[in-house]
Amino acid sequence: MKILILGGDGYLGWPTAMNLSAHGHEVAVLDNYLRRKLATEEESGPLYDLPELAERCRLWQAHSGKEITSYIGDLCDWDFVAGVFQTFTPEAVVHYAEQPSAPYSMLRRSAATLTINNNLLATANTIFAVRAFCPDAHIVKLGTMGEYGTPNIDIEEGWLDVEHKGRKHKFLYPRQAGSLYHTTKVMDTDLLWFYVRMWDLRVTDLMQGPVYGMMTDENEGQPDLYPHFAYDEIFGTVLNRFVVQAVANYPLTVYGKGGQTRGYLNIKDTLNCIRLSVETPADAGELRIFNQFVETFSVNDLAGRVKSAGEQLGLDVEIKSIDNPRKEMEEHYYNPAHTGLLDLGLEPHFLTEEVLQGIFAVVLQHKDRISDDCIFRGVKWSRTG
Ligand SMILES: NC(=O)c1ccc[n+]([C@@H]2O[C@H](COP(=O)([O-])OP(=O)(O)OC[C@H]3O[C@@H](n4cnc5c(N)ncnc54)[C@H](O)[C@@H]3O)[C@@H](O)[C@H]2O)c1
Incomplete structure (x- = not known):
């Protein structure tokens, strides 16, 4: 298939491009380096430097013999988007291209409005481009489990059958996001659902949990082909951050009681x-809609596993509960369904000691790059934050 990956320079976009290319698909990637730019502005550098997209595509071709085409530009710029869709005419579009950080979206007014403008316009332009140039193409959109929040009832896979005063109807499962970023994902889902109803689009919306790791089948032994790896409070995901904190001898930053439970997955499963x-x-x-994760952990569970794996490697790992800068439940019910992707054939990779030690090994090689200053800043969710 011809597959266009929006956000193809990102943590998940680049490994996805290589994986689909390795499986025989014709792949193109699109990105405007927004993520690199925001990380530089917030002084949140990655654990290691990586080449830009054209160079990554050249490295991949040298390694695999397969070609990936790159387009550099902004999904919010309609003329650029129209040109790419007209030229490449994808059969499937994987849409990763958003501002993906909850803390960034809560930093200040300008960060909040950038997140709203970027994420909603990127999604709207994708929808309009599909209608104009490839109306039968399938949009695979990355949402997040955070769209549901932490309701006190079981979380279903996207939809809920409601019976009210003796009548029944199926609705999108109620969503109550816990950050502005997550709220833009809720709005994306509403936009997609509206245009599915209006224009018969084909859409898969993946409610993904936090991802960990950097190694995939395609980049084994090829550090130049690794995805970027953020470890700071603003752009890093929790397990990746904990491993870096353990290596830097920085007490693992558990927010409040640490009972916050979410569904996680290895990057290979993404x-x-x-x-x-x-x-x-x-x-x-x-x-x-599929709920995309393979196992649930509380923050305390994750911290405990990282401490144990770090200690096996001779590191001295401390866990420290700190005042929670976020507004969230620290102990709650959490029981989300996740059978859709298993039914399609997903064979999960679980978080074993061996997997954790593989992440530790890469982080240890870059220990000198870790800056304690960006590990924790305490971006606050409160009105006075
Ligand atoms: N990483 C996770 O754990 C996780 C979990 C759940 C959902 N997601 C979602 O998956 C997607 C990818 O996440 P990621 O961790 O790879 O993020 P990322 O920031 O590394 O990748 C997103 C990419 O999109 C690009 N981009 C953003 N806006 C753009 C625009 N207007 N035009 C062109 N390119 C643009 C960025 O430059 C970046 O390279 C995001 O939508 C995110 O919300 C990620």
């Missing part, structure tokens, strides 16, 4: 979920 979704498209007029 790639498999995307490929399974792309290769089994949604029907025309269908908004298909």
Whole structure:
């Protein structure tokens, strides 16, 4: 298939591009380096430097013999988007290209409005480009489990059958996000659902949990092909951050009671979920929603596992509860369904000691790059933050 990956320079976009290319698809990537720019502005450098997209595509071709095309530009710029879709005419579009950080979206007014403008316009332009240039293409959109929040009832896979005063109807599962970033994802889902109903688009919306790791089948032994790896409070995901904190001898930053529970997945599972979704498209007029994670952990569980794996490597790892800068429940019910992707054939990778030690090994090689200053800044969710 011809697959266009929006956000192809990102943590997940680049490994996805290589994975789909390795599986025989014709792949193009699009990115405007927004993520690199914001990280530089916030002094949140990655653990290691990486080449830009054209160079990554050259390295991939030298390694695999396969070609990936790159387009550099802004999804919010309609003329650019129209040009790319007209030229490449994808059969599937994987849409990762958003401002993906909850703390960034809560930093200040300008960061909040950038997040709203960027994420909603990127999604709207994607929808309009598909309608104009490839109306039968399947949009695979990255949402987040954070769209649901932490309700005191079981979380279903996207939809809820409601019975009210003796009548029944199926609705999108109620969503109550816990950050502005997550709220833009809720709005994206509403936009997609609206245009699925209006224009019979084919859409899969993946409610993904936090991802960890950097190694995939395609980049083994090829550090130049690793994805970027953020470890700071603003752009890093929690397990990746904890491993770096353990290596830097920085007490693991558990927020409050540490009972916050979420569904997690290895980056290898992200790639498999995307490929399974792309290769089994949604029907025309269908908004298909999958909950994309493989196991749930509390923050305390994760900290305990990182401490144990670090100690096996001879590191002295401390866990410290700090005042929670976020507004969230620290102990709560959490029981989300996640059978859709397993039914499509997903074979999960679980968080074993061996997997953790693999991440530790890469982080240890870059220990000198870790800056304690960006590990914790305490971006506050409160009105006075
Ligand atoms: N990483 C996770 O744990 C996780 C969990 C759940 C959901 N997600 C979602 O998955 C997607 C990818 O996440 P990621 O961690 O790879 O983020 P990332 O920031 O590394 O990648 C997103 C990429 O999109 C690009 N981008 C953003 N706006 C753009 C625009 N207007 N035009 C062109 N390119 C643009 C960025 O430059 C970046 O390279 C995001 O939508 C995120 O919300 C990620």
